Amino acid sequence: MAGADNGSRYPAAAAPQDPLSRFLCPVCLEVYESPVRAPCGHVFCAPCLQECLKPKKPVCGVCRSTLSPGSTALDLEKQIEMTETACSGCNKKMYLSKLRSHAASCSKYQNYIMEGVKAVTKEPPCNTRNVPNRFTFPCPYCSERNLDQEGLVEHCKKYHIMDAKQVVCPICASMPWGDPNYRSANFMDHLQRRHRFSYDTFVVWLLYDKYPLLPGCCPPLAWGAGLLSSFFPEEPAGGAGGAEPKPLDLTSLSSEEDEGSKTSDPPSPASPAAPEAEKFQCGQCRKPYSTFAGLAKHRQLHCDAQPRKAFSCKYCEKEYVSLGALKMHIRSHTLPCVCKMCGKAFSRPWLLQGHIRTHTGEKPFSCTHCNRAFADRSNLRAHLQTHSDVKKYQCKTCSRTFSRMSLLHKHEETGCSGTR
DNA sequence: CTGGGGAGGGGGCCC
C-alpha cells in the first residue's frame, strides 16, 4: 500500500501526469476527504465510499471487486495534510487538505474548470477521424459486427466460451485509455469481470452527473456516452443496415451546415438514409438543428448573444433572475458546509446545523399539543397537521384532507373514488 | 396501503 500507487490506480495508458493524482479520489476526482482504504486496496473519500456502498451488491468502482467498508488511510491523510500545492485558478499555495474547500469558493478555479470543459467540448481531438464508436463493437473472435456491450458479452458467452485465443477487447480498445494492441490473456474472463456493467453507466452517472465540472471529469465528459448521446442521441446500438461501426466523425461538424438542413419532419433515427435528423436542440428556444455545429452557431449568434434576463448556472441548466439566487444555487453544487463528524457536505450552514442535530439528538422544536419534540421545524409543522381534523391538503374530487402533499398525490395517483 | 417521522433540498425574503 505504500508509495504512489496506494490510492487511485490508473490504467497505464491513462496515468495522469499530475503527481497529485495519487491524492485524488477515483469517484469524485477531488483530493481525498477522509480517505478510506477499501479491502481491495483502492482508496476513496469516506463519503464517496459510503455512496458506493449503497447498492445491494456494492463493487469497487476501480477494480469491480466486492466492496465493503474499509479502514481510514492514515498514511494518505497525513500526506494530504503535509503536501503543498497551488490552486489551478488563483495559484494560491496551500496544503492539499485545504484545496477542496478552497476550490469550492475560488471563482478563478471555477473559471479554470469551465475553460477546461469548453476546451473539451469545443475542440475535439485532432485525430477525431480515428475516434471509434463506443456504442457497438465487433466480436474479436468472429468479427460479427454491431454488437453493443451487452450483446458482445452475450455473443461471446454463447459462441466463444471455449475459445482460448488471445484477442483484443474491442470495448477497452475503444476507450480513451485503451491500448488497441493489448491482447487479453483470458478474454472471456475479462469480459465477464470487466464488462458486466456499462462504462456509460459508471462514468456518466457516477462522475459526470455528480461532479460535472471537475478537471478529471474531462475524459468522461469527452468520451462518456452520456455526453456523446446528447450530441449523437440517435446512434443506435444495432447500427444501420449492418454497416461497419461508424466512427464519430467530429470533423464533419462543419460550421457551415445548420439551419438549411433542418426539416419539419425528421426521419426515423434508425433509418440509414436519415443522417440529417435534427438531433440537436437549443436549450433556450428549442430550435432544432441537425448538427452540433449548427446549434453552436445558432446559440452564438442568437440565444447566447441576446441580453439574458437570467443568470445561468454553469453546473446545470438552471437560470435565476438574480446573481444572489444563482450563487445560492451554486452552493448546492459546491456543498461548502461539511460536517466534521461524518464528512457529509451541505449547501448551507443551516442545513449543516440541522444535520448536526441528528448527531447530537437535539430537538428544539416541540409540539404544543403532545410535547413531542423535533429537530426540524418543517417536521414539527408536518406533525402539527396530525393534530388537526381538517388537514392542509385536500383532494378536489372527494374533499378528503391530508397532512402532506405527498399523501394527497399518492391518494390521487392510486385513483380517488370520488365519493365524499 | 396509509400515515407519520426523519432528513434534507430549493427558493424567497429580510436584515
Added chain:
DNA sequence: CGGGCCCCCTCCCCA
C-alpha cells in the same frame, strides 16, 4: 451582497 431564516416540498423508511 451575504448570511440567516422561513416555508414548502420531496424522498425514504417504518409502524
